[in-house]
Amino acid sequence: MPNWLTALVSAFDLASPYALLLLPLPLLAARLMPAERVGSSGALRVPASLVAAAARGDSVAARGRGRAVLVWTLWAALVVALAGPRLVLPATALPASGREIMLVMDLSGSMERRDFALDGQTVNRLAAVKRVGTDFIRRRAGDRIGLVIFANESYVAASPSFDTATVARALDEATIGLVGRSTGIGDGLGLALKRLTPPPSAETGEGGPPVTDKVVILLTDGANNAGQTTPRDVAGLAKDLGVRVHTIALGPRDLSNAEGEQDVVDTETLREIADLTGGRMFRVKTTDDLMAMADAIDEIEGGRAKAPPLPLRKDLWPWPAALGFLCAAGLLAARRTA
Structure with a gap:
């Protein structure tokens, strides 16, 4: 047997194989309900023209045999379609x-500062973050990933999803000034914790699907100066919820060496958040640091494996159903020409 035929036979399956037990049903009905004996009274008067046609013999018998073939083919096709023939093919395993x-x-006004290099040109901080961030998101196939942006206000730009391309596009479309120009780190972190999938309730069974690991990656180039919550308080909540927070301190200068400079990153607070939640703090001063940070987080949050492949089923029942339809059309045409 050719290899392709062997593969086809091995992939063939029936959704309802017991439906094939209906095939002998007409024979069983004929056995249990025999035709009326010759000579018994009947209620049907046969026109003389049909009697004369029946007398011609062979042509009528041939039409009868053809009609029987169509009837049995119609019945067999309907039963096979009801059994649900299909091909079961393995799908490609996803990570x-x-x-x-x-x-x-962070989408505060300080992200407009042009102190990063990209492709040999000086760009603002947001452009560098978009380039590295979108690449990082696309590499995280197999994770549910979402995006929160913050400044004066916080906003969910992309809900957690396996559609990494959509999340990457949301990051690429982010614009400074969309949610203000100040830096509300605490509110942004709090909104991210709120949007993470809640664990199923032991009493009601409600909640999202079980997730083995929950991670927040917080990037900012300033200090908290807006919002209703403090970053340290929200970090304590993240610890209680079992959420690991990696923090990224962006910019060449920070509060420890700024000497009165405004809008510099609060490295100490970001380090405390990461230490409290079991995450890691990254100090990013250049585009190379930004790329190295993305690679490091990708390695830390690795552990992706191939998911069990799900079978793909291709239904074949329309083919026998179409054959049954053609047989029914043939019977109707034969009845009209009789």
Whole structure:
């Protein structure tokens, strides 16, 4: 047997194989309900023209045999279609990790500063973050990933999803000034915690699907100066919820060496958040640091493996159903020409 035929036979399956037991049903009905004996009284008067046609013999018998073939083919086709023939083909296994990651990105006015290099040109901080961030998101296939942006206000730009392309596009479309120009780190981090999938309730069974790991990646180039909550308080909540927070301190200068300079990153607070939640703090001063940070987080939050492949089923029942339709049309045409 050729290899392709062997593969086809091995992939063939029936959704309802017991439906094939209906095939002998007409024979069983004929056995249990025999035709009326010759000579018994009947209620049907046969026109003389049909009697004369029946007397011609062979042509009528041939039409009868053809009609019987169509009837049995129609019945067999309907039963096979009811059995649900299909091909079961293996699907390509996708990566899966069980992680849920929320990116929390600063969109304050200081992100407009042009002190990063990209492709040999000086660009603002947001452009560098978009280039590295979108690449990082696309590499996280198999994770549920979302995006929160913050400044004066916080906003969910992309809910957690396995659609990494959509989340990457949301980051690429982020614009400074969309949610203000100040820096509300605490509110942004709090909104990210709120949007992470809640664990199923033991009493009601309600909640999202079980997630083995929840991670927040917080990027900012300033200090908290807006919002209703403090970063340290929200970090304590993240610890209680079992959420790991990696923090990214962006910019060449920070509060420890700024000497009165405004809008510099609060490295100490970001380090405390990361230490408290079991995450890691990254100090990013250049585009190279930004790329190295993305690679490091990708390695830390690795552990992705191939998910079990799900079978793809291609239904074949329309083919026998179409054959049955053609047989029914043939019977109707034969009845009209009789």
